[in-house]
Amino acid sequence: MVVLCKKTLPLLVAAIALASCVEDPYSHTQPQLVVEGWIDDGDFPTVFVTTSLPFTTSDTTDVDLVQHVLKWATVTVSDEEKSVVLTGRVMKHQTPPYGFTTTRIMGRSGHTYKLTVDCPPYHAEAVTTIPPKAVVDSFTVTPCLENDTLYQVMAHVSQQLDLPQDGGYKFFGISKCRDVNYKSCYMGLYKPENISPHSALPVYNLHRPNNSHFSPFFSYSDTLKIKFTTLDGPSYAFWDSFEDDVSLSGSPFFSTNSNLRGNVSGGLGYWCGYGSSVYYLQPPKKPCVEN
Template identity: 35%
Template sequence: MNKKTALFTIIMVIAGMLVACEADFTTEKKSEMVVEGWIDEGGYPVVILTKSLTISDKYQRIDSLAQYLIRWAKVSVSDGERKVVLTGKYDSRFFPPYIYTTGNMRGVAGKTYTLDIEYKDWHATATTTIPETHPIKNIRLEQCAESDTMFQVKLDIDTEKAHNAYYQLFTCEGTNNRLFVASYLGSIDGAALKKNKEITVYRSHRLATGKKYIPFFCLNDTLAIKLAHIDNVSYNFWSDYSRNLTMADNLFMAPTHNIRGNVNGATGYWCGMGADVKYVVIKKDKE
């Protein structure tokens, strides 16, 4: 399995962490459990658990986030016929590098999956259904104007099939990770797609890097593109997440809108995906 949608930045974004402009001091607020979980058609369930950074008037170091990982929770997934307990393990190809997963259950389109989490005084549950996978028909590279090294990536899907569907685009860069991250402006309401219109895939908007955001991809990049067919509840989550990234100039500012998660008893998401993944190396056309 090489499909990853979790975003560690969500810990701070959803928690609404406020960092003062002149100092590393905050006002008191209770920590919450943050859930990032998904199951793809044909894939295994993956769950990442963290605690939100506590809002406190005491000085906090934010350069080491390992203490916010939840490593000893009881996590299980049920498909209505059987219930499987997930195993927690270290995996450096994810970030944070600790996941709960199992090889004893694969996602099946049309089935409903219930997530159950117990950790200390926290108990969280969520339910999701996996839609059928809608394949990517074609991927096209287009060199950006005034640049020899930057490229736009565009893809085609069946717009007639997409009319009543919702999608989220994810990208994974490099060859030795499973970090699928939500593409910038990658939440798509299929009803708004025009017939035969290409969809542009943008690089993830990672405000935490401190670097100038560039939405395009570089020459020789190795890229995996994931088109996830999702239900409307998951679409609400990802569109809210994308909107907050678009409107926020700084990762450490509170989001401008509440993000509509689907986890009861915690913050976050549990998302079933009919996912098609395609791989591409950014190259110039042969002259």
């Protein structure tokens, strides 16, 4: 089995467990509970609940995926003060287009949040802690010297934070003309030792599945919304395995037929707390081309 994030949102969105399409026996694999959820500092929780989808063909449509959404699940988020049952609702532009959220509980740095999902015969739990908020001092946005249609972004970060053990940093982004939800920035994961008083971290393009013309740089039509987050250890482990999967999936020498490392007990998937800061970037003025 391998967990695949079909369209990452903030993520990244619905993590669907997919069986290898090489052998027919996988078509009889028992479904498993799949949970994808997060809570940002200063924002409300969002959770998607599905069952895994074994298949023997690549022709899987969004309609097929919707049939695996558990709309009647009871999804609860608890902090040190209260426990709140989330409300299920249609979420346009998401995959799947149905999830759970609430405005009765908000993420706060330094606080721990427990997620519980009940939908008989399934029961799952996960815990995450929101680290201190990540901050970018400034961004450098410059044209690519090798290509007059692309530009590159560098984030200058100097603040060294006291992160949970094995935690780290992650970039997400939205291209205003192409996206509604956050997507993972390619190779956008950093350990604390990458941060120094003079750090310049590259911010690469957004990962989109099935993009055969990927460039790590941005085009001049991309007005960006960048989210820089801190992660606790289990959240970092999930995104580390996700980036390994993205990097190796195109290689004939490495297998990606393994589950992403999640922190959900009783199911597959993740529940992440993010210490987040959001920034808006305008593309640079396109350089003139001399005839």
